[in-house]
Amino acid sequence: MTDRCPGRDAPHLAVIGAGPAGLAAALAAAARGVRVTLLDAEPEAGGQFYRQPAAALRARRPQALHHQWRTFARLRHGLARHIAAGRVRHAREHHVWFAERAPDGGFTVHALTGPGRGDPAEVRADAVLLATGGHETVLPFPGWTLPGVVTAGGAQAMLKAGLVTSGNTAVVAGTGPLLLPVATGLAAAGVDVRALVESADPGALPRQARALAAQPGKLAEGALYAGQLLRHRVRVLTRHTVVEAHGTERLEAVTVAALDAGGRTRPGTARRIACATLAVGHGMLPHTDLADALGCRLAGPAVHADDEQRTDVPGVWAAGECTGVGGAALSLAEGHIAGRSAAARLLGAPPGPDAWPEAARTRARLRAFSAVLDAVYTPPPGWGERVTDATVVCRCEEVTAGAIRASVRELGAGDVRTVKLLTRAGMGWCQGRMCAPAVAGLAGCAFTPSRRPFARPVPLGVLARAGEDAGGDGGRAEDQGEGDGRAAGAGG
Amino acid sequence: MRTPLELADARPGPAFTVTLDGREIEALPGQTVAAALWSAGITSWRGTRGEDRPRGVFCGIGVCFDCLVTLNDRPNQRACLAPLHPGDAIRTQRGTGHDD
Ligand SMILES: Cc1cc2nc3c(=O)[nH]c(=O)nc-3n(C[C@H](O)[C@@H](O)[C@H](O)COP(=O)(O)OP(=O)(O)OC[C@H]3O[C@@H](n4cnc5c(N)ncnc54)[C@H](O)[C@@H]3O)c2cc1C
Ligand code: FES
Numbered sequence: 312m313t314d315r316c317p318g319r320d321a322p323h324l325a326v327i328g329a330g331p332a333g334l335a336a337a338l339a340a341a342a343r344g345v346r347v348t349l350l351d352a353e354p355e356a357g358g359q360f361y362r363q364p365a366a367a368l369r370a371r372r373p374q375a376l377h378h379q380w381r382t383f384a385r386l387r388h389g390l391a392r393h394i395a396a397g398r399v400r401h402a403r404e405h406h407v408w409f410a411e412r413a414p415d416g417g418f419t420v421h422a423l424t425g426p427g428r429g430d431p432a433e434v435r436a437d438a439v440l441l442a443t444g445g446h447e448t449v450l451p452f453p454g455w456t457l458p459g460v461v462t463a464g465g466a467q468a469m470l471k472a473g474l475v476t477s478g479n480t481a482v483v484a485g486t487g488p489l490l491l492p493v494a495t496g497l498a499a500a501g502v503d504v505r506a507l508v509e510s511a512d513p514g515a516l517p518r519q520a521r522a523l524a525a526q527p528g529k530l531a532e533g534a535l536y537a538g539q540l541l542r543h544r545v546r547v548l549t550r551h552t553v554v555e556a557h558g559t560e561r562l563e564a565v566t567v568a569a570l571d572a573g574g575r576t577r578p579g580t581a582r583r584i585a586c587a588t589l590a591v592g593h594g595m596l597p598h599t600d601l602a603d604a605l606g607c608r609l610a611g612p613a614v615h616a617d618d619e620q621r622t623d624v625p626g627v628w629a630a631g632e633c634t635g636v637g638g639a640a641l642s643l644a645e646g647h648i649a650g651r652s653a654a655a656r657l658l659g660a661p662p663g664p665d666a667w668p669e670a671a672r673t674r675a676r677l678r679a680f681s682a683v684l685d686a687v688y689t690p691p692p693g694w695g696e697r698v699t700d701a702t703v704v705c706r707c708e709e710v711t712a713g714a715i716r717a718s719v720r721e722l723g724a725g726d727v728r729t730v731k732l733l734t735r736a737g738m739g740w741c742q743g744r745m746c747a748p749a750v751a752g753l754a755g756c757a758f759t760p761s762r763r764p765f766a767r768p769v770p771l772g773v774l775a776r777a778g779e780d781a782g783g784d785g786g787r788a789e790d791q792g793e794g795d796g797r798a799a800g801a802g803g
Numbered sequence: 804m805r806t807p808l809e810l811a812d813a814r815p816g817p818a819f820t821v822t823l824d825g826r827e828i829e830a831l832p833g834q835t836v837a838a839a840l841w842s843a844g845i846t847s848w849r850g851t852r853g854e855d856r857p858r859g860v861f862c863g864i865g866v867c868f869d870c871l872v873t874l875n876d877r878p879n880q881r882a883c884l885a886p887l888h889p890g891d892a893i894r895t896q897r898g899t900g901h902d903d
Contacts, residue, residue, distance in 0.1 A: 367833030370811035458847035465863025473838030501805035740868035
């Protein structure tokens, strides 16, 4: 199709997040005549999967740290072309903390930018497309707060963006498909990866999954990782778990052990592995704060989206891992559909039921595949029992597992909200993003996403001004008495 | 042994000096506070409010707030996000960052 160059009066779409989903969405919408503002907190587009080295590091071979580089090269080229033509504005280093419906029926997206993220920036748009991805969850174990213990994705992010690792030895552990690129990435960067410890048994992937996986992309990807693990001599321990991280001021070693079917560690299998880094992850959770603030319905832990990737709030689309975690390829497909749907509807030509058959087929296939992975890569059985009472669970407020258990056993807390009020677990800087699944698990309650009025901490001055402009009360703020007068927004 | 900089064939401009609690460390253009500290072999730069336990990078992407640091007298900056400039003064942070 030929690109149309939107004039000033062309409809305006704000895409929040420049990862695979947001990039695909922005390109699809811009190519169809919509004016796009693409906002992202990071200085470079790419999101988690295509996280780029800082420009000033002048990496001539960033692709050495990446898979599917050609896809990214295509996206980046497309973005540059649309920017040059005035169809897309890339608002880098814009941390979006809130989005709301404006009195005229459009939307206002509130961001913070500038040094120290102190400068407010507002974007007015006719529609909003959420592509904010997610973050990793880590279930606690004794020693997990020691410096040197990092999230698997965090080790990857530090490597891809900063070209750094912490020390020369590492263990990669937890569960899920993300552990593979993290282990091979660290190994390629010169780190001695002493073990990849996976609590699930990927051999249990049902035959159906193998069939699903027998699509060129996924099969090649799996073979690639397996080959790289072999080449770097990374020992793979499946149905094993990290029982404890050791060290006083920083990580020195981990103890790993085999798991039996009931989730207990097998006697006699514990072994100690010396390492400077433990990169650990137990899956991902979608970012839902902005969707929640806009009044979008959530489905479980994710933003609900229909076949066109529309949320249930008119004018708000959502794509990628904020709508459910399924990998970069799925995010691309969803982003493409969302961008096309948004463009079609903003230009007054609602799409028919079979408007993008190829993208829809890709999406369906990848969702089916990811559902199978989800069934295999579950939290390590018995993790809760291995968390000692003295283990800190809420890293921000330093609330121990013992305190959480006591709030249930002795004080009768029956839901996460009450546990939180009694212990302060989940009420610190990160607003429960790190500990919420663990707190729910230890308290024996179901996990539900916390409600946070703001997606990012906001300086109180900015909040007050935004409230005046909007003529409303700008939301609920609570100064935590910590930091530089920022309202992180109390959940609960 | 291969380093990540070699793997990506990075050719940053010359290193510059910043300080951590007055001690000089080298940083490369483009590195965040956390990346420069890791390169210098430093993994913790904060003591928690309650138990004064050491902390450093955890999530690496600005979500967990474990990596808080005082940068040029501004407390509670996320080291994993904050870019560095020549002459920047990094200070380890204890407690809320306001009482030291
Ligand atoms: C730390 C980390 C590392 C990962 N590394 C890999 C990997 O190496 N290989 C792999 O296969 N998968 C990796 N993943 C999984 C990853 O989630 C991919 O599946 C893929 O990047 C998802 O694409 P997405 O577009 O849905 O979201 P993302 O790629 O997560 O993109 C979301 C974007 O939105 C931005 N954003 C979010 N909230 C805001 C806000 N409030 N304001 C402004 N911007 C915002 C983020 O900065 C980000 O750029 C990683 C995940 C994490 C959390
Ligand atoms: S390491 Fe998590 S916010 Fe910096």
